[in-house]
Amino acid sequence: MGIDLPLIWAIIIAFGLMMYVIMDGFDLGIGILFPFVPDRDDRDTMVNTVAPVWDGNETWLVLGGAALLAAFPLAYSIILSALYFPLFLMLGGLIWRGVAxxxxxxxxxxxxxxxxxAFAWGSYIATCSQGxxxxGFINGFEVKDAAFSGGVLDWLTPFSLFTGVxxxxxxxxxxxxWLIMKTEGELQRRMIKLARPATxxxxxxxxxxxxxxxxxxPDVANxxxxxxxxxxxxxxxxxVLATTWAILRLLRGEPHVGPFLFTLFLLFLGYSGLAISLWPNIVPPAISIWEAAGPAESMGFTLVGALLVIPCILAYTAWSYYVFRGKVKPGEGYH
Structure with a gap:
């Protein structure tokens, strides 16, 4: 039995995108929360909780895009052609918040x-664009002769606007x-109050x-x-219901790491539901991972590099979070 390279690459890309949601999600979330925290010292503390790691979080986005190009060039060309505008806005938002x-x-x-x-607006623009x-991806793409044949604004629908929000x-x-886990005092209490309605x-x-x-x-329902x-x-x-209940229950006590871990699990459940809905199509509604796969030789060659690089990324990410573990107090952190 031969190695199913398209399946392996699909798992790698799915893992990379999930890691991006996990690692950069709370990072973007801090910018989203800025309008709800007017105190300047609290804002500095919020930013200091991610200052040592924020730029490394976006490594996973680069990995996902590069892997899609290397393993599924057909999917890469169709998806980027169809979603050019929101992806352009996303990159603009990420750059703007990075500068800020x-x-x-x-x-x-x-x-x-x-x-x-600027930091808050960059976070909102980048996040909404991803949504x-x-x-647009869930709605699917109009494809003819192995190329995107739809309109430039096909991605803009009531459903995509909802997923953006x-x-x-x-x-x-x-x-x-994340801030409940990394801060204390009045800022932590404010985050607990915000976390309940957000949950x-x-x-x-x-x-x-x-x-x-x-x-x-209907194909998803099938x-x-x-x-x-x-x-x-x-x-x-x-x-999903059990996880939501667990988050709300933990927020009634003196929460620390629990709400963050359960929130990650809640988003993972949503991600798994998306995967089940679309599998095995990498270009909805009808192009599978095997149909979109590149030549076996190139997939095998790049797989060797991926299997070397991914453990390194995981290792330095784990080490950086370990080094900068613990609570961040006002006046401490990034300079």
């Missing part, structure tokens, strides 16, 4: 409010629970998307209720 991240520490008191707003791209709420919850909002979003998607896409997919999908709703 550095400049807000160097700016004088008169200019700092401008960079605070718009996700909604939904991702902002999800990242805000990640940001809240319920994420639950409502998951329910709405779970109803909306199969109604609009995948959900067909064997063996239904065996994997059936536990997801119960796990």
């Amino acid at each position: 991240f550095e400049f807000r520490f160097k700016a004088n008191d008169s200019h700092k409010p401008f960079w605070d707003k 718009l791209a996700l909604g 939904a991702l902002v709420v999800a990242y805000a919850l990640l940001g809240c629970t 319920l909002a994420v639950l409502a979003i998951i329910i709405i998307v779970s109803v909306w998607t199969p109604l609009v896409h 995948r959900w209720f067909a064997l063996p997919n239904i065996l994997f999908f059936a536990p997801v709703p119960a796990l």
Whole structure:
């Protein structure tokens, strides 16, 4: 039996994108939360919780894009052609917030409010653009002769607008629970208060998307209720409710790391539901990972590099988070 290279690469890309959501989600969430935290010292503390690691978090986004080009060039060409505008906005938002991240520490008191707003706006634009791209991806693409044949604004639909807002709420919850874990005092208490409605909002979003998607896409409904997919999908709703309950219960006590871990699991459940809905298509609605795969020789060659690079990324990421573990106090951190 030969090695199924398209399947291996699909797993690598799915893992890379999930790692990006985990690692950069709470990072973007901090910028999303800026308008809810007016105190300048609290904002400095919020940023200092991610200052040593924030730029490394985006490594996973680069890995996912490069892997898609290397392993599935057909999918790369179609997806980027169809989602060019929201992806362009996403990169612009990430660049803008990156500049603001550095400049807000160097700016004088008169200019700092401008960079605070830039950091927040960059976070909102980048996150909303990712959600718009996700909604456009779920809706699928019009393909003819192995090329995108739709319109430049096909991605802009009521569903994609909803997923854009939904991702902002999800990242805000990640940001809240990250700050609950990394801060203390009044800032932590403020995050606990914000996390409760954010948790319920994420639950409502998951329910709405779970109803909306199969109604609009009968092929998705067929995948959900067909064997063996239904065996994997059936536990997801119960796990979502149990995880939401666990987050809310932990927020009533003196929470630390628990809400953040359960929030990560809640987003993973949503991610797994998306994977079940679309599998095995990498270009919805009808191009599978095997149809979009590149030559076996190039996939095998690049796989060797990926298997060397990914453990290194995981190792330095784990080490950086270990080194900068613990609570961040006002006045401490990045300079």
